[in-house]
Amino acid sequence: MTQVRLERIAAARSGDKGEGSNVGVIARSEEAYRFLKEQLTEDRVREHFAAINHGAVRRYEADNMRVLNFILEDSLGGGGSASLKTDAQGKTHGLAILRMLIEVPEEILRATPFEE
Amino acid sequence: MPGKETVLVANGQGFWGDSILGPIRLVREGPLDYLTLDYLAEVTMSIMQKLRSRNPEAGYATDFVRLVDRILPELVERDVKVIANAGGVNPRACVAALLEIAKKHGQGDLRVGMVEGDDIYGRLDELLESGEEFINMDTGAPLSSVRDRVTSANVYLGAFPIAEALGQGAHIVVTGRGTDPGLVIGPLIHEFGWSEGDWDSLAAGTVAGHIVECGAQCTGGNYTDWRRVPEMARIGYPVIEAHADGSFVVTKHDGTGGMVDRSTVAHQLAYEMGDPKNYITPDVCADFTSFSMDEEARDRVRVSAVKGLPATDTYKVSISYRDGWKAVGQLTISGPDALEKARLCSQIVWDRLAFDGYEYAPEERLVEYVGANVCHEGIPVEGAEQPSEVVLRLGAKGPDREKVDRVGMELVPLVTSGPPGVTGFAGGRPKATEIIGFWPALIHKDKIQTRVQTFTASEGMS
Numbered sequence: 001m002t003q004v005r006l007e008r009i010a011a012a013r014s015g016d017k018g019e020g021s022n023v024g025v026i027a028r029s030e031e032a033y034r035f036l037k038e039q040l041t042e043d044r045v046r047e048h049f050a051a052i053n054h055g056a057v058r059r060y061e062a063d064n065m066r067v068l069n070f071i072l073e074d075s076l077g078g079g080g081s082a083s084l085k086t087d088a089q090g091k092t093h094g095l096a097i098l099r100m101l102i103e104v105p106e107e108i109l110r111a112t113p114f115e116e
Numbered sequence: 117m118p119g120k121e122t123v124l125v126a127n128g129q130g131f132w133g134d135s136i137l138g139p140i141r142l143v144r145e146g147p148l149d150y151l152t153l154d155y156l157a158e159v160t161m162s163i164m165q166k167l168r169s170r171n172p173e174a175g176y177a178t179d180f181v182r183l184v185d186r187i188l189p190e191l192v193e194r195d196v197k198v199i200a201n202a203g204g205v206n207p208r209a210c211v212a213a214l215l216e217i218a219k220k221h222g223q224g225d226l227r228v229g230m231v232e233g234d235d236i237y238g239r240l241d242e243l244l245e246s247g248e249e250f251i252n253m254d255t256g257a258p259l260s261s262v263r264d265r266v267t268s269a270n271v272y273l274g275a276f277p278i279a280e281a282l283g284q285g286a287h288i289v290v291t292g293r294g295t296d297p298g299l300v301i302g303p304l305i306h307e308f309g310w311s312e313g314d315w316d317s318l319a320a321g322t323v324a325g326h327i328v329e330c331g332a333q334c335t336g337g338n339y340t341d342w343r344r345v346p347e348m349a350r351i352g353y354p355v356i357e358a359h360a361d362g363s364f365v366v367t368k369h370d371g372t373g374g375m376v377d378r379s380t381v382a383h384q385l386a387y388e389m390g391d392p393k394n395y396i397t398p399d400v401c402a403d404f405t406s407f408s409m410d411e412e413a414r415d416r417v418r419v420s421a422v423k424g425l426p427a428t429d430t431y432k433v434s435i436s437y438r439d440g441w442k443a444v445g446q447l448t449i450s451g452p453d454a455l456e457k458a459r460l461c462s463q464i465v466w467d468r469l470a471f472d473g474y475e476y477a478p479e480e481r482l483v484e485y486v487g488a489n490v491c492h493e494g495i496p497v498e499g500a501e502q503p504s505e506v507v508l509r510l511g512a513k514g515p516d517r518e519k520v521d522r523v524g525m526e527l528v529p530l531v532t533s534g535p536p537g538v539t540g541f542a543g544g545r546p547k548a549t550e551i552i553g554f555w556p557a558l559i560h561k562d563k564i565q566t567r568v569q570t571f572t573a574s575e576g577m578s
Contacts, residue, residue, distance in 0.1 A: 007340070011339075011340035011341065011379060011383065012340060012386075013333075013338065013340070013383045013384070013386050013387050014387075015387050015388040016388070017388060017390060018254055018554075018556070019254065022386075022387075022388060022389050022390065024382075024383070024385075024386020024387065024389055025386075026340075026379060026382045026383060026386060028379075048495065049494075049495075050494055051493045051494020051495070052492075052493050052494060060389075060390075060391050060392055060393070061392075061405075062385075062386075062392040062404060062405045063405065064405055064406070064407060064408060064409065065382040065385055065386070065392075065404075065405075065409065066382065067382060067385070067386045067389075067392070069386060069389050069390075069392060071390065077482075078513075079254075079553075079554060081159055081442075081551050081552045081553075082439060082440075082442070082513065082551045082553060084442055084444050084482035084511045084512075084513060085482065085484070085490075086484055086486060086490055086491065086509065087490070087491045091338075092491040092492065094340070095340075095491075095492070096491065096492040096495055098340070099492065099495050099496075099497070100495075115341075115344065
């Protein structure tokens with residue numbers, strides 16, 4: 001096992017969804033996708049965003065795109081134009097999840113090419 | 117013409133304020149049959165409704181008229197049809213302005229189509245009386261709780277009225293509020309003769325529309341591995357090569373910057389996504405987990421076998437309403453000890469306000485130290501505790517305008533009565549602006565009558 005940032009095996013994009021945001025995590029390989037499906041749970045994501053998101057976290061899966069889609073239900077400081085925050089639309093939440101530190105088996109890393 | 121094997125549809129405007137170079141380059145730099153343009157966000161409808169209440173000729177996206185003025189000869193010469201939701205809350209005035217432009221360019225016979233029926237602002241009470249409750253889809257509250265503060269109400273219409281306008285010979289189609297993917301599905305319905313019930317085809321159009329609806333966000337814009345994206349300054353906007361069987365290729369014009377691969381397309385598919393199995397539009401419920409994606413060549417991703425389920429019997433309605441006031445101001449605080457001084461500045465402001473009798477609840481306040489990890493709050497980031505300078509953003513919101521405005525008055529005084537190194541007050545004192553809240557709701561489709569008309573400058577609009 002090696003500790004890496006999630007960015008090593010996944011990419012991400014995020015945006016606003018009502019009073020919350022969605023964070024789509026795109027695995028960089030099939031192997032990484034299967035691994036993340038087990039490891040990147042709703043609980044783990046809720047904990048990671050604890051200071052940003054004050055609501056529940058829901059996860060959806062899209063195997064065909066290798067995407068795990070997380071909905072952070074209350075992460076924008078109010079929806080629409082009510083938010084005062086700099087990132088009122090959750091545009092940067094995708095990069096925030098990629099900062100997560102995870103323990104990844106060597107074979108997954110080998111199967112997942114990464115050029116920065 | 118129906119019977120075409122491949123139809124090229126591109127989106128040149130991802131949102132209100134997107135670069136005008138997108139659509140201009142799409143028309144000039146490669147082959148194209150249809151150019152779609154998205155000008156509306158939820159907050160735009162409310163702004164346009166306000167503009168129209170002051171001036172009956174206003175309330176649409178004037179940017180679109182300026183764009184057409186710039187590229188009309190090329191649109192005609194290359195026979196590129198245009199579909200834009202630029203009508204806002206006043207499609208009729210938008211069409212009238214376009215016909216003037218057409219006349220100016222000697223195109224008196226250019227046919228402009230108009231889709232109406234989405235704007236239910238003036239019908240709200242009648243609809244409430246008829247039993248539509250407009251229950252807030254997020255909170256479950258009835259619209260009656262904010263009825264007197266509503267500033268706009270628009271139905272997200274589907275793609276069939278757009279196809280109808282094209283069928284009537286329109287070269288340009290102007291709509292009000294509709295779904296973003298509908299701008300792309302409309303021409304495909306027209307070209308391929310799809311009809312209600314062709315759920316898989318309509319779902320494929322929906323997926324295609326979703327991929328291109330944010331412009332360059334599927335061709336390398338806002339992409340995780342940004343160092344790999346070639347020539348971002350000349351980024352190509354997306355082009356869909358659509359086929360009658362519903363399969364399509366996502367690509368961009370040869371020689372443009374940016375890139376298209378499985379990953380850039382998956383990035384955009386994941387954008388603003390809810391439940392991918394059930395992407396609801398007025399035309400179809402699309403299953404975003406159903407299809408396959410293949411990189412068939414450089415900058416070409418083929419999407420096939422999209423599945424769809426029957427549409428629901430409701431439209432989504434976007435209602436906006438006045439929801440209080442907000443004000444945010446900012447100052448820049450230099451080092452040494454930038455973050456420590458910024459924290460002191462913030463404390464001084466709230467203490468001075470309290471001294472004057474103004475108390476703000478935690479949820480009414482904003483304090484951000486930009487430069488010290490505000491975007492990724494709570495997530496460990498190297499160097500966040502020792503920024504060489506920070507921008508202090510400080511503000512408040514609430515129902516009382518005067519109380520919100522009071523906060524802004526205590527910000528600039530920090531320059532002379534706070535710690536040293538406070539600058540960047542050129543913006544001056546922030547003023548309270550109105551918060552526009554959104555009220556997502558549903559309405560039964562049988563309550564909505566869409567109307568499609570086409571006009572030319574020669575015939576006039578009467």
